[in-house]
Amino acid sequence: MNTKSYSEAYKDAGVDITAGYKSVELMKQYVARTMTKGVASGLGGFGGLFELPEGYKHPILVSGTDGVGTKLKIAFLLEKYDTVGIDCVAMCVNDVICCGAKPLFFLDYIACGKNVPEKIADIVKGVAEGCVQGDSALIGGETAEMPGFYPEDEYDLAGFSVGVVDKDKIIDNNTITEGDAVIALPSSGVHSNGFSLVRRVFDIDHMTKEEALKPVAELGGASLGETLLTPTVIYVKPVLKLLENVTVKGISHITGGGFYENIPRSIPDGFGARIRMEDVRVLPIFKLIQKTGNISTHDMFNTYNMGVGMSVVVSKDEEAKALEVLHACGVEAYHLGEIIRSKDKVVLE
Numbered sequence: 392m393n394t395k396s397y398s399e400a401y402k403d404a405g406v407d408i409t410a411g412y413k414s415v416e417l418m419k420q421y422v423a424r425t426m427t428k429g430v431a432s433g434l435g436g437f438g439g440l441f442e443l444p445e446g447y448k449h450p451i452l453v454s455g456t457d458g459v460g461t462k463l464k465i466a467f468l469l470e471k472y473d474t475v476g477i478d479c480v481a482m483c484v485n486d487v488i489c490c491g492a493k494p495l496f497f498l499d500y501i502a503c504g505k506n507v508p509e510k511i512a513d514i515v516k517g518v519a520e521g522c523v524q525g526d527s528a529l530i531g532g533e534t535a536e537m538p539g540f541y542p543e544d545e546y547d548l549a550g551f552s553v554g555v556v557d558k559d560k561i562i563d564n565n566t567i568t569e570g571d572a573v574i575a576l577p578s579s580g581v582h583s584n585g586f587s588l589v590r591r592v593f594d595i596d597h598m599t600k601e602e603a604l605k606p607v608a609e610l611g612g613a614s615l616g617e618t619l620l621t622p623t624v625i626y627v628k629p630v631l632k633l634l635e636n637v638t639v640k641g642i643s644h645i646t647g648g649g650f651y652e653n654i655p656r657s658i659p660d661g662f663g664a665r666i667r668m669e670d671v672r673v674l675p676i677f678k679l680i681q682k683t684g685n686i687s688t689h690d691m692f693n694t695y696n697m698g699v700g701m702s703v704v705v706s707k708d709e710e711a712k713a714l715e716v717l718h719a720c721g722v723e724a725y726h727l728g729e730i731i732r733s734k735d736k737v738v739l740e
Contacts, residue, residue: 476517
């Protein structure tokens, strides 16, 4: 009897388990880059093991999960697969740090119509790069080949992050008060939200790869496809450095829902963030989306980050120090607004 793991019948049904084995072998070199001190297991087991770091008086675990959404359609169009993994990690770890937590480890899930080992390895390469940027270990994941459910050349990607924070250091916005400063951490572009609207505005689903790669004057000569596929910024390291140097009162990750849904999540009732639109450093891609789609300014700020990927609230007295720390980390942070007494959580003027 043949004891080697191989099934001709399963392959005839559309699932090649040997392709899965090859994918794992190809991705191992990328996963190895993410190994941190707490990793207590190797790739390929039934569960990923991670030892909690020392030094926490009352450790609280913080988790976050997300995917990349229909931004994947841009990756399909451009046939470029090694950046969306960064987006997947970013969407999770950027949420986790909003509580003041340090991300510890990450797991991914890839579902595809056909397992092409080189493509899967490219996706995981991006995930690993995101983990390195987010100071997280990639300790496990799953690749599911699902013929008949996904087209052969398409896939979906999701993941989750687990971090840790001392209970008495959790950022809960309770100390925010009138006069506090709101600081913007710039985004790299659309990040990973609002792509269903992006695809409709530019008719992406009927665009060829060649058309997507044509230079666009409004984007400074960059192509629409490459601009849209720009990975989400991972803010973990600069925010952790900020937490070491100033008292951060609130953090918002600006994702789906834009300013109106995300900034309020870090502000207590009775207060609001007053932001002057002229102070928002709007990126060219958002101006192009608004112009091409004839979209209202309100809808733009209620859908996209508009160039602000994350906002933090600090006291006015510590704003200069906070900006100094962020600039030293290579983040071109700037004053975005201030906290006022208001029944509206966001006041855009």
